Amino acid sequence: MNTTNLKKLPVTFHRHVDIDGVKVAWREAGPADGPVMLLLHGFPTSSHMFRNLIPALADRYHVIAPDYPGYGESGTPDRPTFDYTFENFGNLVRKLLAHLEVERYAMYVMDYGAPVGWQLFLKNPEKLTALVIQNGNAYEEGLKGFWDPIKKYWADGSNESRDAIRNLVSLETTIFQYTDGVDDKERISPDNWIHDQALLDRPGNEDIQMDVMYDYRKNVPLYPEVQRLLREHQPPSLLVWGERDVIFPADGAHPYKRDLKDLEFHLIPTGHFVLEDRGDEVIPMIRDFLDRKLA
Template sequence: MNSTNESNSQVTPVVVHHRYATIDGMKIFYREAGPADGPVVLLLHGFPTSSHMFRNLIPALADRYHVIAPDYPGYGQSDMPDPKHYAYTFAGFGDIVEKLLAQLKVTSFAMYVMDYGAPVGWQLFLKGPERITGLIIQNGNAYEEGLKTFWDPIKVYWADGRKESRDALLGLVSLETTIFQYTDGVDDKTRISPDNWVHDQALLDRPGNADVQMDVMYDYRSNVPLYPQVQALFRKHQPPAIIVWGERDFIFPADGAHPYKRDLTDLEFHLLPTGHFALEDKADEMVPLIRSFLDRKVAN
């Protein structure tokens, strides 16, 4: 092959911008890529990670889509205010993302929701369901059927709010648990970069961050009463949706994926033989599914 043909066959790398916005006096970090006038895809991360979990997905979408992936307060590169002065709640996270979108003049968007990203996304959905052009749902709950064994000790804390119950959950921010979240249910663990837990654990181990995480886990109880409202909006607005779910996830098992079929009629449903952070293991299968969904349901 001559040098001209070789040059023409090369793919231009996607540029991802790493930005900060000031919202309510806090620096909020977000990753942004893709054409400014492209359909917006909002990527909402889970626990205990950040927009870092989307570092491989963003370039795979950004040739056509305007991709935005924020870090919530206390996560990733965003500010981590003292819990004595800032309430770490999902309503608050939703408000921060709402204000970020307003700053960026985003009026409609598809959402990728995963883990904690699901209740953050549902906050946005409840405020303006007509803005949502599509849903990519990956191991994120909107149904009580999905809150299985993993959640039992957390439900104890929800019920009594006692320090002893809170302290019993501190193992959830340990390195052992962080590694478990990435590797449990994965057949070939060489597919999972150890950079994931090194990155996440360094942030979890910051002074005061364990208290942040316990506050967020306690507030998760506020999401459950909202599920019927979210489900009602699914039925009324019927956003096109795709489920790409790691079916071996102990935290958000597939029990939580199937109920979406009750309420969403324009739903594409895929269970993948992997665990919680499915993108780390199965991006080669997930990205084509997500691209196809967006190209057919959101871009046109």
């Protein structure tokens, strides 16, 4: 068989480096001189959530998808030696980008990826070239009933409130995150919750997750400054939001219209993990957006 004229598929590399004593892992693909697309994952997953998006972009774009400490293939340093905070996650991603000599980048922010991305944006807003928002919050309107027991934990920090939300790292909840709001659950690969739950169930990881959920309270006071910088810098933006998500409901999507003038706004009829259910629809939208705004 003559393969001379066949198009080669992009290769995704799985890399890691030690940063400040922490193993930071990331997936990387695409031309080294291409526009950078930084993919920031949510809870309870890792860069695994981007396994289908990466090759769809990597023929033209330099794609970087890190795992935060305690997630994916990154290290899980002991809690007494490392504070599991969004500020620290942001600092490590920033140092990873410096290690890779990345000066400017577009961002895909989802769930926990939003506050990690905002940490980068708050310190260096001029580096952001474009923004893809997928169920990633920057407005208090987006913190509805699902967050009430978490807000109670934020308010009192008690062991009782902490224990009351431990169900959020159970297999039942992980499956719920992938399947709630989905019309046809056979579209969702069980590999998702098998992969995520195996990592959640690592010794000590449950308390890491409780620490991260407690630290999330510090993101809310940052929202006004994030909004101000969005208004000031006006990054071209694409919003592809699962409108049936009960964790980050569409109430948190609409306020972006107030601050972003160059916003392409799409509510997708699915739940929390849009790429798993509607990737066939959304991935071409992301590619088209980047081709028009970056390439």
